[in-house]
Amino acid sequence: MIRVLAPLPVLLPLAGAALSLVLGRFARTQRALSTLVLGAVLAVSVALLLLADADGAAAVAVGDWPVPQAIMLVVDRLSALMLVVAFTVGFGVLLFAVGQGWADGAERSPVSIFHPTFLVLMSGVAFAFLAGDLFNLYVGFEVLLTASYVLLTLGGSAPRIRGGITYIIVSLLSSLLFLAAIGLVYAAAGTVNMAQLSIRLAELPAGTVVLLEALLLVAFGIKAAVFPLSAWLPDSYPTAPAPVTAVFAGLLTKVGVYAIIRTQTLLFPGEALTTVLMWAALATMLVGILGAIAQTDIRRMLSFTLVSHIGYMVFGVALGTVAGLAGAVFYVVHHIVIQATLFLVAGLVERKGGSTAVPRLGGLAAASPLLAVLYLVPALNLAGIPPLSGFLGKLGLLQAGVAAGGVLPGLLVAGGVVTSLLTLLAVARVWTRSFWRPVGQDIGADTARAAAAADDSRADSGPDPDVPGEDDEPAAHGASSSGLGTTRAGARAAAWERRTAVATAHDELAADGVRGRAEERLPGALVGATGLMVAVSVALTVIAGPLYALADRAAADLLERTPYQEAVYGEGPAESAEGVP
Amino acid sequence: MTPTVVFPVLVAGLYAAGVYLLLDRSLTRVLLGFLLLGNATNLLLLSTSRAGEPPIVGTAEPAEMADPLPQALVLTAIVITFGVSAFLLAVIHRSWRLVRREVVETDEEDRRVAARSPRQGDALDPDDLDPGDLSREERAVGRAVGGPGDDVEHRFGERFPDAASDDVDLPPTRGAAR
Structure with a gap:
């Protein structure tokens, strides 16, 4: 049964993307198609998870080639669980995007390309989770990354191009590193099949193995945004449209975390780089959360907490115990859902308040009590307030850290607690300022300084990137680029004046937006989709018992390694007859 | 397979030139750097395999054939690099159209954070x-x-x-x- 279902999460979205591209002119049909496809894949993923949990891991050799040569899709508890969570979030975000399409009409953004690209992205994510060899993991990464380039630069406005270029170049570099690592792995072991590698790598000299492990960790570390490879993330994610940022923040970094978990447990069970990983986890947590506190924009703040909380997962992986891995797996599940939800809420805040810059917001709790609830619940969950799932995940990881003993795990436990508290501070500041500060209250120095700083940056770059008011940007940018043209002719002062004028006009437009939108009710479809995601995040708390037990079993499988090998090779993993080429 | 010095030297040279170009602020040079790095990686992949006769069944003994797997990997990688380069070129063109510049832009957030806490007396x-x-x-x-x-x-x-x-x-x- 698994063998029939396993290719579907990859194939269905790809076929859907092709069909959706053909149907580009019919917005309604396109939306219905994407919803249908992702809903179907979600059902398939749930079936896969139930089957994999009941019967153990299974593998499909695509095209029925003999085993070590074939392209393998491997479904075990971890990959099935990741599939379910990924498509749950993908489905929720798609509903939000569809709602946005309904609310705004098709003229606001090039929606016709959004749906096919989104489906390709989900297909790539599914392929990365299911791939049974390193090279197809690379292909999965490339599929999802290429789709993400398109989604991130959707509409091609200046802030998105600026953020997108950073993102694209960094991603390309990490892909090349990954590819080089694959080449070296093949040179050393003569295979890229992960089950075969898990046997052959053990026979290689320790130095070679550590080198390969380090290369793969750097490549995945960039994708997962582990400090010091995380600087690209807060610069590129916040500029994208709300649903895109949500799915990026929730899913893409976690695909990197998944790859780290998979390779660290299956290919490199030794403890050569454990210490490095622990220090990286600690630095990720602390640097990320300190960055989050310094932010005045909700989306940037969330991007930094995203980086910070990757540290918890790396911590769990570095511990290398069943408890640590179970904690990491549970935390990945929790964090995918919660981070995507919060970015959707940030999208709603932007609609209601006209901005996500905290100095410009105020009185949101009075304007929309429902929005306040939608923000508060996942925000507290992120910070880890009992009894929500964030608390359970952190508790599990901290217990695993204490059980491991030693100085470094102790340090990480302390760092985890500090990070959790600082996360609470970061989300609470947004809560008090954006939701409870009365509208129009002069908050003096804070606003003045923020405005001055914004003016400074505007003088250099045209419109304030804090205000991604989509409708007025093209006009502003057209004007500012012709302003630059004047500079080239030499009349710099005139250009400067003009750019300032453009910026002022832009500000007034944004202010109009605030006044205009505040009276408007939030579209029901958007609130519904966000509410659904909040409900899912709360449901994670309700089903935390069975979920944690499942994570435990998945972790035990990972550490044992034989379930994966047996799934690929059949009973009794024997080294295949053909030698190293 | 006899070890050859050509591949390591070529790969190392391409990597060095690619990294150098990638560090430039001009996006066109970054793109060129990426292309060089891509080619270096493809050569690296190719150099991991055994050289020999074309791997077509019936034309040679299997023991004398070149290893086909890295060739398949390189082909896939070339296609991916090609597609992504085309996209990157489009983005660079768009950047040029928008702001008349094809450089990596200044990090505004960095400046704003710096401007927010001006310390008196700092040079x-x-x-x-x-x-x-x-x-x-x-x-x-x-x-x-x-x-x-x-x-x-x-x-x-x-x-x-x-x-x-x-x-x-x-x-x-x-x-x-x-």
Whole structure:
């Protein structure tokens, strides 16, 4: 049964993307198609998870080639669980995007390309989770990354191009590193099949193995945004449209975390780089959360907490115990859902308040009590307030850290607690300022300084990137680029004046937006989709018992390694007859 | 397979040139750097395999055939690199259309955070200054290097008296120079 279902999460979205591209002119049909496809894949993923949990891991050799040569899709508890969570979030975000399409009409953004690209992205994510060899993991990464380039630069406005270029170049570099690592792995072991590698790598000299492990960790570390490879993330994610940022923040970094978990447990069970990983986890947590506190924009703040909380997962992986891995797996599940939800809420805040810059917001709790609830619940969950799932995940990881003993795990436990508290501070500041500060209250120095700083940056770059008011940007940018043209002719002062004028006009437009939108009710479809995601995040708390037990079993499988090998090779993993080429 | 010095030297040279270009601010050079790095990686993949006869069944003994797997991997990688390069070119073109610049833009957030906490008495850090703040006449771009009257540092010193600077006369980018 698994063998029939396993290719579907990859194939269905790809076929859907092709069909959706053909149907580009019919917005309604396109939306219905994407919803249908992702809903179907979600059902398939749930079936896969139930089957994999009941019967153990299974593998499909695509095209029925003999085993070590074939392209393998491997479904075990971890990959099935990741599939379910990924498509749950993908489905929720798609509903939000569809709602946005309904609310705004098709003229606001090039929606016709959004749906096919989104489906390709989900297909790539599914392929990365299911791939049974390193090279197809690379292909999965490339599929999802290429789709993400398109989604991130959707509409091609200046802030998105600026953020997108950073993102694209960094991603390309990490892909090349990954590819080089694959080449070296093949040179050393003569295979890229992960089950075969898990046997052959053990026979290689320790130095070679550590080198390969380090290369793969750097490549995945960039994708997962582990400090010091995380600087690209807060610069590129916040500029994208709300649903895109949500799915990026929730899913893409976690695909990197998944790859780290998979390779660290299956290919490199030794403890050569454990210490490095622990220090990286600690630095990720602390640097990320300190960055989050310094932010005045909700989306940037969330991007930094995203980086910070990757540290918890790396911590769990570095511990290398069943408890640590179970904690990491549970935390990945929790964090995918919660981070995507919060970015959707940030999208709603932007609609209601006209901005996500905290100095410009105020009185949101009075304007929309429902929005306040939608923000508060996942925000507290992120910070880890009992009894929500964030608390359970952190508790599990901290217990695993204490059980491991030693100085470094102790340090990480302390760092985890500090990070959790600082996360609470970061989300609470947004809560008090954006939701409870009365509208129009002069908050003096804070606003003045923020405005001055914004003016400074505007003088250099045209419109304030804090205000991604989509409708007025093209006009502003057209004007500012012709302003630059004047500079080239030499009349710099005139250009400067003009750019300032453009910026002022832009500000007034944004202010109009605030006044205009505040009276408007939030579209029901958007609130519904966000509410659904909040409900899912709360449901994670309700089903935390069975979920944690499942994570435990998945972790035990990972550490044992034989379930994966047996799934690929059949009973009794024997080294295949053909030698190293 | 006899070890050959050609592959390592070629791969290392391409990697070095690629990294050098990737560090440039001009996006076109970044793209070229990425292409060089891609080719270096493909050569690296290719060099991991055994050379020999074409791997077509019936034309040679299997033991004498070249290893087909890395060739398949390289083909896949070439296709991916090609597609992504095309996309990157489109993005660069879009950037040029929008702001008439094809460079990696200044990090606005970095500047805003820096501007938010001005510490009194701190000397102006020349690294924080953007050559774009200078007018065209004040830049060294597009002139013969070291000619008389090209004392950019002197003029910079007049404009920003408290900056202790020695490295601001670098031309911003090729892109802005045009």
